[in-house]
Amino acid sequence: MIERVAIVGTGLIGTSIALALRECSFAGEIVGFDRSEPEREAALATGAFTSVAADESAVRHADVIVLATPVLAILDWMERLAHVLREHQLVTDVGSTKREIAEMARKLYNGPKQARFLPGHPMAGKESRGAGGAEAGLFRGAAWLFTPIGNPASALEAEWRSWVERFGARVMELDAERHDEVCAWVSHLPQMLSTALAALLEETFAGDPAGLAAVQAIGGRALRETTRLGASPYSMWRDVAMTNTEPIARTLLALEQRLANLRENLRTPELREEFRAANRFRTKQESGTR
Amino acid sequence: MIERVAIVGTGLIGTSIALALRECSFAGEIVGFDRSEPEREAALATGAFTSVAADESAVRHADVIVLATPVLAILDWMERLAHVLREHQLVTDVGSTKREIAEMARKLYNGPKQARFLPGHPMAGKESRGAGGAEAGLFRGAAWLFTPIGNPASALEAEWRSWVERFGARVMELDAERHDEVCAWVSHLPQMLSTALAALLEETFAGDPAGLAAVQAIGGRALRETTRLGASPYSMWRDVAMTNTEPIARTLLALEQRLANLRENLRTPELREEFRAANRFRTKQESGTR
Numbered sequence: 062m063i064e065r066v067a068i069v070g071t072g073l074i075g076t077s078i079a080l081a082l083r084e085c086s087f088a089g090e091i092v093g094f095d096r097s098e099p100e101r102e103a104a105l106a107t108g109a110f111t112s113v114a115a116d117e118s119a120v121r122h123a124d125v126i127v128l129a130t131p132v133l134a135i136l137d138w139m140e141r142l143a144h145v146l147r148e149h150q151l152v153t154d155v156g157s158t159k160r161e162i163a164e165m166a167r168k169l170y171n172g173p174k175q176a177r178f179l180p181g182h183p184m185a186g187k188e189s190r191g192a193g194g195a196e197a198g199l200f201r202g203a204a205w206l207f208t209p210i211g212n213p214a215s216a217l218e219a220e221w222r223s224w225v226e227r228f229g230a231r232v233m234e235l236d237a238e239r240h241d242e243v244c245a246w247v248s249h250l251p252q253m254l255s256t257a258l259a260a261l262l263e264e265t266f267a268g269d270p271a272g273l274a275a276v277q278a279i280g281g282r283a284l285r286e287t288t289r290l291g292a293s294p295y296s297m298w299r300d301v302a303m304t305n306t307e308p309i310a311r312t313l314l315a316l317e318q319r320l321a322n323l324r325e326n327l328r329t330p331e332l333r334e335e336f337r338a339a340n341r342f343r344t345k346q347e348s349g350t351r
Numbered sequence: 352m353i354e355r356v357a358i359v360g361t362g363l364i365g366t367s368i369a370l371a372l373r374e375c376s377f378a379g380e381i382v383g384f385d386r387s388e389p390e391r392e393a394a395l396a397t398g399a400f401t402s403v404a405a406d407e408s409a410v411r412h413a414d415v416i417v418l419a420t421p422v423l424a425i426l427d428w429m430e431r432l433a434h435v436l437r438e439h440q441l442v443t444d445v446g447s448t449k450r451e452i453a454e455m456a457r458k459l460y461n462g463p464k465q466a467r468f469l470p471g472h473p474m475a476g477k478e479s480r481g482a483g484g485a486e487a488g489l490f491r492g493a494a495w496l497f498t499p500i501g502n503p504a505s506a507l508e509a510e511w512r513s514w515v516e517r518f519g520a521r522v523m524e525l526d527a528e529r530h531d532e533v534c535a536w537v538s539h540l541p542q543m544l545s546t547a548l549a550a551l552l553e554e555t556f557a558g559d560p561a562g563l564a565a566v567q568a569i570g571g572r573a574l575r576e577t578t579r580l581g582a583s584p585y586s587m588w589r590d591v592a593m594t595n596t597e598p599i600a601r602t603l604l605a606l607e608q609r610l611a612n613l614r615e616n617l618r619t620p621e622l623r624e625e626f627r628a629a630n631r632f633r634t635k636q637e638s639g640t641r
Contacts, residue, residue: 185571203571231568233569235565243562244569248569248570248571251576253613254548257610257629258629259633260628260629263632275525278494278523279474279496279533281474281537283541286577286579287545287580288629288632288633290577291629291633292630292633292634293629295622295623295626295630302617306618309617313613316610317607317610319547319550320543320547320607324603327593328592332585333585333589335546335547336546336583336584336585337585338549338553338554339545339547339549339578339583340584340585342550342552342581343549343579343581
């Protein structure tokens with residue numbers, strides 16, 4: 062029975078997990094940890110936490126420890142906690158890449174006398190960062206991916222999964238390598254693309270205020286949607302780029318080549334084939350998500 | 352006084368114009384022309400048109416003729432109509448590119464004994480194509496660009512502009528060349544990008560149903576928004592690519608280079624600069640549209 066949950070990183074995802082637990086009537090303790098004073102205060106203000114501290118010791122005594130920081134910090138915490146936790150404790154995370162996390166978990170967790178580790182990744186987010194943007198319903202309808210590392214699931218792990226299901230998330234399992242490859246396509250590539258497009262527009266119109274005004278006045282939903290992710294923070298995406306470099310580089314290269322081919326065929330019938338293939342993808346996507 | 356409006360092409364935009372005119376209490380005749388029988392029927396069913404025919408003669412007797420077809424068909428109509436219209440008639444259009452249309456207008460319109468031509472471009476659209484998706488409010492809050500070709504505005508032109516304002520559109524004027532360059536950035540590049548990304552995903556996962564299922568299950572808002580325009584029809588975009596080839600090719604090449612640079616810097620501090628520039632663009636964009 063999970064009686065005490067520790068959430069490391071009380072930002073948007075961490076605090077949303079605390080709120081979701083409370084909405085699903087979790088009655089135990091929820092202790093938060095965050096290095097940032099304003100984040101701690103915003104998290105406390107939601108009323109979901111029993112306490113929020115900058116003192117790591119509170120984290121050690123929880124049944125379940127949720128690492129809700131960017132990926133490199135998750136790896137640091139995994140190393141530090143491995144030496145102080147016991148067999149009956151479960152660590153899980155919400156990191157955007159899973160290969161390096163699963164590798165470290167194989168080394169430091171799930172063995173005899175070691176704590177358990179369940180790598181996880183809720184595919185949820187929103188523009189407003191931090192605890193201030195947190196909401197209990199953030200995971201409703203979203204995929205929550207687990208990339209288990211082979212050992213039979215413990216009772217604690219089964220219970221944590223059942224909480225995630227109660228949050229309204231669609232739980233899915235896949236292999237960590239596959240996770241990182243698929244996420245490169247559906248998440249990391251769209252992010253890099255959107256960042257590159259927004260940065261290119263920023264630079265192109267930097268010395269041309271009239272042009273920028275025209276871009277702002279004329280640009281509609283097409284521009285807004287393709288550059289929206291440009292608002293995403295470097296702090297989180299640096300870690301994604303660091304821990305999933307090869308898959309991201311492969312998808313970027315493939316897209317560069319596809320764009321070059323389209324550019325060379327703006328006046329040929331090949332453009333029709335490109336639109337048809339895109340139309341087919343969208344039709345499948347629509348039918349897949351309904 | 353505009354008493355009779357002809358709309359050539361009773362698709363999404365053409366029929367939305369007819370509906371907007373009626374909502375703004377236009378009491379005159381609105382005659383529609385479309386080669387497609389189902390489109391004619393869907394347009395008639397809206398109740399906005401006095402009649403919808405496949406017979407060109409109805410078009411000739413209107414005070415204002417709105418060309419609401421893809422760009423190459425607009426150019427064809429401009430040529431055909433130039434010989435049969437009179438000085439007191441106004442032709443305007445809703446084409447997505449303006450340079451070639453303005454060039455032809457300079458040759459065949461606005462001279463002595465020639466009809467007037469006012470190149471226009473409402474920046475509005477939606478997924479559901481055709482008269483069936485038309486709505487009176489489609490232009491509310493959207494930019495409606497005019498690229499006038501230098502002659503003093505006629506009374507008819509002024510009246511047409513006032514109708515467009517009553518539709519709730521934000522009327523803007525700019526030079527046709529500038530229009531095509533800015534639209535390459537804010538509309539054509541996002542379109543080609545979205546088409547290329549969707550087509551690439553379609554091809555990458557064509558022989559991998561499990562992978563496609565994972566893409567559909569995992570892909571969230573990021574994927575949906577960056578590939579949404581992939582549903583756009585070739586028929587319309589072929590004409591855009593044909594009549595704005597060079598500006599589109601330039602923006603595509605710039606983006607390819609930007610993506611390559613980002614790819615080579617996934618693990619360097621340059622990635623931070625790219626995210627910062629993108630963040631700046633988005634901040635300006637937010638403040639520009641509020």
